[in-house]
Amino acid sequence: xxxxxVDISKRKAPVWAWIVxxxxxxVLGVGSALSLSNGALGGSKMAVGQxxxxxxxxxxxxxxxxxxxxxxxxxxxxxxxxxxxxxxTVDEAGNPLREECRxxxxxxxxxxxxxxxxxxxxxxxxxxxxxxxxSIDATRALPTGSTNWTGMISAARPTQGxxxxxxxxxxxxxxxxxxxxxxTVAPEELAKMDFPKVTLVDCTGxxxxxxx
Amino acid sequence: xxxxxxLILFGLVVAVFAHVATTMMLPSAIMSIALKRIAQTAGxxxxxxxxxxxxPQNQTIVRPSPDLAYSTCALDLTKGPVRVFIGKGTDYASAxxxxxxxxxxTTLSDKKIGPDGANLIVVTPGQNADAxxxxxxxxxxxxxxxxxxxxxxxxxxxxxxxxxxxxGDRCGAASALQK
Numbered sequence: 001x002x003x004x005x006v007d008i009s010k011r012k013a014p015v016w017a018w019i020v021x022x023x024x025x026x027v028l029g030v031g032s033a034l035s036l037s038n039g040a041l042g043g044s045k046m047a048v049g050q051x052x053x054x055x056x057x058x059x060x061x062x063x064x065x066x067x068x069x070x071x072x073x074x075x076x077x078x079x080x081x082x083x084x085x086x087x088x089t090v091d092e093a094g095n096p097l098r099e100e101c102r103x104x105x106x107x108x109x110x111x112x113x114x115x116x117x118x119x120x121x122x123x124x125x126x127x128x129x130x131x132x133x134x135s136i137d138a139t140r141a142l143p144t145g146s147t148n149w150t151g152m153i154s155a156a157r158p159t160q161g162x163x164x165x166x167x168x169x170x171x172x173x174x175x176x177x178x179x180x181x182x183x184t185v186a187p188e189e190l191a192k193m194d195f196p197k198v199t200l201v202d203c204t205g206x207x208x209x210x211x212x
Numbered sequence: 213x214x215x216x217x218x219l220i221l222f223g224l225v226v227a228v229f230a231h232v233a234t235t236m237m238l239p240s241a242i243m244s245i246a247l248k249r250i251a252q253t254a255g256x257x258x259x260x261x262x263x264x265x266x267x268p269q270n271q272t273i274v275r276p277s278p279d280l281a282y283s284t285c286a287l288d289l290t291k292g293p294v295r296v297f298i299g300k301g302t303d304y305a306s307a308x309x310x311x312x313x314x315x316x317x318t319t320l321s322d323k324k325i326g327p328d329g330a331n332l333i334v335v336t337p338g339q340n341a342d343a344x345x346x347x348x349x350x351x352x353x354x355x356x357x358x359x360x361x362x363x364x365x366x367x368x369x370x371x372x373x374x375x376x377x378x379x380g381d382r383c384g385a386a387s388a389l390q391k
Contacts, residue, residue, distance in 0.1 A: 012215070022222065022223065029230025033238065075242060076316075126278065
């Protein structure tokens with residue numbers, strides 16, 4: 001018995017064990033890289049309310065992980081001096097944005113040359129519908145002289161109001177706020193700005209929530 | 213027992229190597245695919261292509277802005293510099309240059325575009341720019357890259373205006389396209 005144990009301990013691992021562990025390591029390594037680059041890491045450095053932005057987006061000094069993430073979820077972004085990109089996936093209460101729900105939008109002028117809101121489905125593309133309502137921008141939301149605006153996000157066209165983004169076929173979605181030629185890129189100054197608010201109105205379907 | 217830990221260590225080393233290699237290669241791989249698609253759409257490299265208004269049905273790159281009119285030129289500097297002309301528009305416009313690893317090398321904003329437009333020549337560090345008077349030199353760190361022009365066009369009428377404004381834009385091999 002003792003002799004057998006000595007023999008086993010000296011025996012080399014079988015080739016199949018090396019292959020299995022090597023393959024498992026390969027899957028783990030590639031999978032973790034793809035997962036992190038798809039946004040699993042989060043890692044936003046700047047937040048304004050529920051909006052968040054990574055100031056390194058578009059920067060040449062961006063680390064390999066951030067650069068990989070940008071390549072997957074925001075390819076061909078501009079530097080922050082040219083454009084700031086803020087994203088959100090939750091409403092004002094911190095709950096995920098969902099196609100089944102209606103959301104009230106409200107905002108004021110932002111100190112930037114031009115801004116826009118765009119809705120994206122989970123696959124990072126515009127929701128695949130034919131409503132022709134994938135964005136709201138400063139020129140439409142705030143005609144000359146306006147000091148505030150309201151709008152709606154819903155799967156069905158609202159009966160009134162022109163500032164509408166359709167969430168039809170969006171599933172769990174996100175919104176991107178683009179600020180072109182912002183007056184400042186300093187986080188402490190941006191934090192003082194009034195970015196658009198996204199407030200839950202109600203939800204329908206199987207995952208109905210109480211309106212609030 | 214040592215045999216077990218050797219196997220685990222081997223698996224972890226492979227995982228770390230695969231993770232780092234994938235992370236490092238991902239941007240260039242994605243950019244390479246994007247450049248190939250853009251060049252195919254334009255009919256080749258160093259060809260300017262004015263995209264239609266972005267809709268959910270014709271989008272090809274993640275997170276497009278439907279409020280912008282995009283023009284692209286997949287740059288290939290292996291045979292020499294590329295000459296570019298961007299006309300002045302009435303609203304926001306920019307020409308962004310990206311290297312093969314997705315870095316935004318530089319962006320020419322419309323604030324820097326004079327009333328007669330901007331003449332540019334795109335080169336790699338080793339190339340002789342041979343710039344003509346008034347021509348700005350853009351140096352890409354790689355042979356391949358992309359020029360992406362954005363022009364503000366939030367409405368159909370804006371897009372029609374931009375279509376006229378950008379009709380004079382140019383991108384082509386410097387040897388074939390003189391200023």
